[in-house]
Amino acid sequence: MEQVAGDVGSFQVKVRKKARYVNENLCTGCGACAEKCPTMVVDVFNAGLGNRKAIYKYFPQGIPSVFTIDATACRQLGQGKKCGVCAKVCQAGAIDYEQKDTTVELDVGAVVLATGYEVFDPSVIPEYGYDRIANVVTALEFERLLSASGPTAGHLDRPSELALEREIEEAQKELKKLQRQVSQLEEKHGKPSSEIVRQFQSGGLGESEDLRKWALLAQDLSALDGRFQSMTHRKASASAARKLAFIQCVGSRDFRFNRFCSSYCCMHSVKEAMIAHEHDNGVSSSIFCMDLRAVGRGFEEYKLRGGKQANIRYVRGRVAEITEDEAQNPVIWYESTVSRQVVHETFDLVVLATACVPSAGTSDLARLLRLELDENGFFKTDPLAPLNTSRPGVFVCGCAQGPMDIPESVAQASSAAARAAEIVAPARQAVG
Amino acid sequence: MVSNDVLVIGGGIAGIQAALDLAEMGIQVHMVERLPSIGGKMAQLDKTFPTNDCAI
Numbered sequence: 090m091e092q093v094a095g096d097v098g099s100f101q102v103k104v105r106k107k108a109r110y111v112n113e114n115l116c117t118g119c120g121a122c123a124e125k126c127p128t129m130v131v132d133v134f135n136a137g138l139g140n141r142k143a144i145y146k147y148f149p150q151g152i153p154s155v156f157t158i159d160a161t162a163c164r165q166l167g168q169g170k171k172c173g174v175c176a177k178v179c180q181a182g183a184i185d186y187e188q189k190d191t192t193v194e195l196d197v198g199a200v201v202l203a204t205g206y207e208v209f210d211p212s213v214i215p216e217y218g219y220d221r222i223a224n225v226v227t228a229l230e231f232e233r234l235l236s237a238s239g240p241t242a243g244h245l246d247r248p249s250e251l252a253l254e255r256e257i258e259e260a261q262k263e264l265k266k267l268q269r270q271v272s273q274l275e276e277k278h279g280k281p282s283s284e285i286v287r288q289f290q291s292g293g294l295g296e297s298e299d300l301r302k303w304a305l306l307a308q309d310l311s312a313l314d315g316r317f318q319s320m321t322h323r324k325a326s327a328s329a330a331r332k333l334a335f336i337q338c339v340g341s342r343d344f345r346f347n348r349f350c351s352s353y354c355c356m357h358s359v360k361e362a363m364i365a366h367e368h369d370n371g372v373s374s375s376i377f378c379m380d381l382r383a384v385g386r387g388f389e390e391y392k393l394r395g396g397k398q399a400n401i402r403y404v405r406g407r408v409a410e411i412t413e414d415e416a417q418n419p420v421i422w423y424e425s426t427v428s429r430q431v432v433h434e435t436f437d438l439v440v441l442a443t444a445c446v447p448s449a450g451t452s453d454l455a456r457l458l459r460l461e462l463d464e465n466g467f468f469k470t471d472p473l474a475p476l477n478t479s480r481p482g483v484f485v486c487g488c489a490q491g492p493m494d495i496p497e498s499v500a501q502a503s504s505a506a507a508r509a510a511e512i513v514a515p516a517r518q519a520v521g
Numbered sequence: 522m523v524s525n526d527v528l529v530i531g532g533g534i535a536g537i538q539a540a541l542d543l544a545e546m547g548i549q550v551h552m553v554e555r556l557p558s559i560g561g562k563m564a565q566l567d568k569t570f571p572t573n574d575c576a577i
Binding site for chain 1: 526527528529533542551553560561562564567569571573
């Protein structure tokens, strides 16, 4: 959205249509381009836990089923290198590096805002160590770990293990390269590397620069091999996460960040613990909360069912700190309000139930549409007309007006649609 | 002159629901989404409470 003029009944809106660099009418969504694309990019859809290519579909079932080039990561578009691989493999001829952003002008009678929310960034809470401790994740990251279409195909592998896997892959590549170089030298000189290294270490190698380089290479190779062995050993002994902890109200109901309750996170954590238990019956979960807010139809029963059938323990207490032991296990320190003691407990994985905060563009959009925001930065609504913004003809639904769960978002969306229809309906009658 | 069309900003679960409802009433809807695909946060979820149904 770039510009808005007019008023209720007739808003003139200018929208910038971003270039995909792929012709939407020609692309069949076959994916040959992404298969051959040489550039790997961190996958935002998988909450940064996996990788995708520079030409991509946001997620496999994404609609429209059309690929898009990430212009900043693309070798051809962003880095000015010669590439063009995707254009070569595309049988539909849909790739268009020359595509530009275009401006679409619309005349609309009403506007429905459904701009949603963003997940609170927990790295601003130093005591929870989200940045430092690999096995502390947000609820949305955990959701991707649980998903069959996620980066682990639904296995509860810990992020520390995923990082180890990547390290092993890189070490393997480097190892192959060094091995090739060393074996070339061995062939050239007809001597084993061990002899050269022995001579080098005893100082009897002489002045030859070539031999010195060989000795250093061979030493690097054996060091890397040692590291590689220990990493693969560590990976072999690693097991999936089975003892889980969920920490509630991370960034919400906290006077340092947001005072409001994010409303859906209690049930979200119960659900994630239940699904984890469904994947592997050996999973046990502890949910650390001030109070568990199961407000909604069937929610209380769901919470109790989790406790009885899914090995969930509800712990009343606010977690003070998370530390890490040598095996990269997070250790939770908290005050048990039952025994009135400060206790600590080790877990395989900690999930932070992060707050629901206004999405980044909310204030810009509010300025553009001349709308007021509430004290928390969401679009301000009238308590007696909960879909009305401060401007007639502009309605707001879902998390854009405050934290809520999916059924409430859907109900509000239908209401907002009805309110918008009220405005445009007379025009339709006049025309028809 | 009142326009017949409605603009929906955001293609998450709320935006999609609002757009579908309006379309069912025969109203022309324009949807604006920041990302290459619609679906929003809900598409990132695996299952939903309290029924454990799939999100997509």
